[in-house]
Amino acid sequence: MAENINTEIKKEYVQKIVNKYSDMLFRICYCILCNKVDAEDALQDTFVKLITKEPEFTDDEHEKAWLIKVATNISRNMLMLRLRRSTTNLDDITEIGIKDEDSEVFEAIMSLPVKYKIPMVLFYVEGYKTNEIADIMQISSDVVRKRLQKGRELLKIEFERCNYFND
DSSP states (O other), rough: HHHHHHHHHHHHHHHHHHHHHHHHHHHHHHHHHHHHHHHHHHHHHHHHHHHOOOOOOHEEEEHHHHHHHHHHHHHHHHHHHHOOOOOOHHHHHHHHOGGGGHHHHHHHTTTTHHHHHHIIIIIIOOOOHHHHHHHHHTSSSHHHHHOOOOHHHHHHHHHHHHGGGGG
């Protein structure tokens, strides 16, 4: 009887986590993988790891940071194993919660190298502070700020190249 109650509690907890973090984690996975199906797989693997590892969290921020770190690591591993270079389907951008007016910026962020893309998404899309990103990525705040700076520079170059600001 107690085992059934425990199982129900676990199911409710996982469902709560899935509802709370799926969209954000999917966007992060998609940014890294540039492929909707792979991002869905990475998201699913993230939740499987949550279920199998059963980590204990000190608070909601610890829980969120752990999930982001796991999703990022899984996505990076998938990216390294991928032999082919996939392209981004712009029709998928609205499906992952990016507004049409932001799609060109999001597409440009997607073209950045992963080391710049992840901090850019966490900072500008998900609203994390640099020290929080540093904790999640296990790098210093200075490195996060440098990567954000370099990411902005790369985006500026891309936007100037495409005459984005001159239309």
